[in-house]
Each structure stands twice: as C-alpha cells, then as structure tokens.
Amino acid sequence: SYVVTQPPSVSVAPGQTATISCAGDRIGSKTVQWYRQRPGQAPVVVLYDDFDRPSGTPERITGSNSGDTATLIITRVEAADEADYFCQVSDYTYLVVFGGGTKLTVL
Amino acid sequence: QVQLRESGPRLVSPSETLSVTCSVSGDSITTADRFWSWIRQPPGKGLEWIGFVSHSGNSHFNAALQGRVIISTDASRNEISLTLRSVTAADTAVYYCARVSDVCKNGVCWFDPWGQGSLVTVSS
Numbered sequence: 001s002y003v004v005t006q007p008p009s010v011s012v013a014p015g016q017t018a019t020i021s022c023a024g025d026r027i028g029s030k031t032v033q034w035y036r037q038r039p040g041q042a043p044v045v046v047l048y049d050d051f052d053r054p055s056g057t058p059e060r061i062t063g064s065n066s067g068d069t070a071t072l073i074i075t076r077v078e079a080a081d082e083a084d085y086f087c088q089v090s091d092y093t094y095l096v097v098f099g100g101g102t103k104l105t106v107l
Numbered sequence: 108q109v110q111l112r113e114s115g116p117r118l119v120s121p122s123e124t125l126s127v128t129c130s131v132s133g134d135s136i137t138t139a140d141r142f143w144s145w146i147r148q149p150p151g152k153g154l155e156w157i158g159f160v161s162h163s164g165n166s167h168f169n170a171a172l173q174g175r176v177i178i179s180t181d182a183s184r185n186e187i188s189l190t191l192r193s194v195t196a197a198d199t200a201v202y203y204c205a206r207v208s209d210v211c212k213n214g215v216c217w218f219d220p221w222g223q224g225s226l227v228t229v230s231s
Binding site for chain 2: 001030031033035041042043044045048049054086088090091092093094096097098099100101
C-alpha cells in the first residue's frame with residue numbers, strides 16, 4: 001500500500017515562513033491536496049492539484065510537488081494559521097491516501 | 108451552499124454493525140458521475156479514507172476496509188449511508204462524509220465540503 005509521511009510538528013514565529021513536507025514514493029507523479037483542521041472542526045481543503053487554491057485560500061499559501069516530496073508553504077504566518085495540516089494523495093487509479101498530519105504551532 | 112450533516116448511534120457494541128447517515132442539502136446526490144465519500148478520524152489521530160460511491164453505482168474503497176464496508180445512496184432522501192460490519196475498538200472514530208471533486212475521474216480527487224462529523228464509539 002502507498003505510504004505518505006509528514007513531520008508530526010512544525011513550529012514557526014509569526015511573520016515567518018512555515019514549510020510542511022509530504023513524502024511518498026514518486027509522489028510527483030500523483031496529485032496532492034492539503035487540508036487545514038482546527039480543533040473541533042472538520043478539515044477544510046486549502047490547496048488541490050498540487051498548488052491550486054480554492055476560493056478563500058490566501059495567496060500566501062502555496063504548494064509544490066516534485067520527485068518524492070510535496071510541500072505546503074505558508075508565508076507571513078499568522079496566529080490563525082495554527083492548526084493540523086494533512087496532505088492527501090490521489091491518482092488516476094482512484095488511489096486516495098492521507099498523510100499522518102502535521103501540527104503547526106505559531107510561537 | 109452545499110451542506111452535509113452526519114447522524115447515527117453514538118455507541119456500538121463490539122462485533123456489531125456501525126451505521127451512519129449523511130444528509131445532503133444544496134446539491135443532488137444523483138448528479139451524474141459525482142462521488143460522495145466517507146472518511147474517518149480516530150480521536151487524536153489522522154484521517155483515513157473509507158471509500159466513495161456515485162448514485163449510478165460506481166464505487167471505490169480503501170482495501171484495508173473493503174469486505175466490511177457498504178456505502179449506499181438514497182435519492183428520495185438525498186442521503187448517503189455508511190455501514191461497517193464486525194466492528195472493534197479500532198473502529199472508534201469521528202466519521203465524516205464529504206463531496207468528492209468532479210475531476211476525480213482524472214486522478215485529481217479532493218474532498219469539499221465536509222460534514223461536521225459524527226463520533227462513534229465501539230465499546231461494550
């Protein structure tokens with residue numbers, strides 16, 4: 001089965017840049033989505049198809065996907081960005097796999 | 108605005124069957140080629156995709172759960188239902204329903220929106 005690995009936690013000071021990785025075998029050949037989940041709430045998609053933003057996602061949230069690693073980048077981090085972030089992989093075979101999640105702490 | 112709302116028993120005994128229903132408003136579950144999904148999250152843990160179905164009968168499931176899972180649709184009620192047989196404590200989780208992106212058939216599958224989730228505890 002396909003395995004996707006995220007770091008358990010990332011910490012960043014306000015105004016700095018947060019980078020969250022999502023690693024998987026040849027993940028660059030698949031598509032990656034990112035979700036934000038605040039405590040007690042359902043996940044919300046913040047990026048799809050590697051780097052596309054749904055309406056409501058600010059431009060300071062970007063993504064990339066190449067080789068064995070996909071990356072979520074949040075610039076000018078704010079307190080409101082503190083949450084759990086999950087990557088989710090899919091491909092044309094209807095593969096759907098979530099990463100274990102990364103807790104983003106804003107110091 | 109599309110909204111999903113899960114409902115069902117909060118407590119299920121081990122070895123019994125878990126059932127959760129998702130009511131959809133603002134969209135029709137019979138829309139051609141549209142998939143509807145179930146995803147679960149054990150308390151304090153990550154997300155696990157269970158599977159998704161279309162009203163026309165196309166379905167795809169997580170291989171780890173296939174064999175115990177049934178996902179069905181009810182067009183008259185605009186609802187999607189999840190049935191999970193032979194449950195154990197490991198099936199304790201918040202169960203979410205979600206709409207699947209229309210481009211999933213092209214390999215780009217994402218989930219939006221999600222319901223608020225329904226916590227189901229498996230315990231005697």
